[in-house]
Amino acid sequence: MAKILDRFMLFIYSLSIGAISIVAILLLSGVIPYDLTFDQEQVLFLSCIITAAVLLLMSIRFFYISIRRDRTTTNSIDQRTEYGDIQISVETIENLCLKAASRVRGVRDLKARIKVSQAGLDITIRAVVDGEESIPALTTEVQKQVHDFVEDTTGIPVSGVAVYIANVVQAPSFKSRVE
Template identity: 65%
Template sequence: MAKILDRILLLIYSLVVGVLSILSILLMTGSYTLTLNKEQGHTLLISSIVVAAVLILLSIRFFYISVRRERNHQSSIDQRTDYGDIQISVDTIENLSYKAASRVRGVREVKTRIRIAESGLEIMIRAVVDGESSIPAMTEEVQKQVHDHVEEITGIPVAYVSVYIANLVHSPVIKSRVE
């Protein structure tokens, strides 16, 4: 929700800055002249201060968004051994998970996502299956294969593997023709 709000604020900010830039250019080049009485001048001054304050607040917000660091986002997992440090990227673990899940019979398409927790890796698998074998048995096999493969290859404990079956793929029916 916060990202959507930030995008809307960024859109409004961009539009206001664009309009103010065009107005400033017109006023500075003399293409447009402004004649105001004392009351209109006072209203314009107050409006300008309010718009400037809002733009400053939005600028501070966007600056904060651009420099802040994502707390839960880690690009690698660090391990220390007797011989030195090891870093394994999250992409590597996603690819290992993909490879293990794709080996299971009946699984057609796989997408993986990794979350790093205190208890170990949390692996989320999204799969499309052929629908010709038992889904509970297949998902259990996917969980076992991914869990064992990732732990064996990386040495990092896997807390759990969740599997989401997104859809079924219908196998094309080939009718044999008897003559």
Template identity: 70%
Template sequence: MAKILDRILLFIYSLFIGALSVIAILLLADVIPIDLSVIGQRNLYIAAWVVAVVLLLLSFRFFYISVRRDRQSLSSIDQRTEYGDIQISTETIENLSFKAASRVRGIKEIKTRIRITDAGLEIMVRALVDGETSIPALTEEVQKQVHDYVEDITGIPVSNVSVYIANLVHSPVIKSRVE
């Protein structure tokens, strides 16, 4: 809600400043006849022109920002079917990747990132492992699970799944007491 209010205020502000700067430019160009003897010095006259033009340019920029769509928050993959359009957010695909990687035994802490390419999705998985399973076998299983799960659920081709093993998870050693 605050974002919408900010955009509305920016829109009104840009219109107001734009109108004031246009009036100032018209006054300075003697299109609107008025006595400007106050700006008798040449330096003040040039400064008034510069300020009016800069304000006009800023108002154009603010107007553009207030009416444009925010593309970053709309990060999604669009598909068209015979029934209509489908949009799947990249956050959804990241969560699906997380879910698939979490199912692999030996993987502990996971972070996923998605990149959309022409060939399909590129999924990057960063994980910590328990150190009790072969890392090559573990990463291959993660790649297969994530690839198959994301493709099955979304129907979007996955071109690449890269796995980065960041470290081992150190589990606390519990010594048992024998009495």
């Protein structure tokens, strides 16, 4: 939501600066003559102060956006060991989950999602199964494989592995041709 508001503010800011620049160029070049009465001068002066204040506030906001650190780029899990710090990206852990789950026979089209909590990693595996084996036994095996593999490989505790079976693959039926 903040990004949409910032983009809208940037659009208005750019439009305002462009319009003010065009009017200033036309006034200073003499293309637009200007003879104002005292009342018109006061209204123009007040509107210029309000416009300048709004543009100043928007400039401060854009300056802040340009110098702040982006918090979304550090999408990793940090660990401290006796030898130093370790950072493992969430994408790496997702790939490890997919590698472990693909070792289980009967699962296909795997997708993994990782959530980091205080208790450890919450892993969700989405899979399509072939339907030739028991789904509870298959999902239990996937959970065990993923849990053990990720904990052994990364050293990060896994608090839970949820398996979502999205569908069952239909075996292709081949019709024999008789000639």
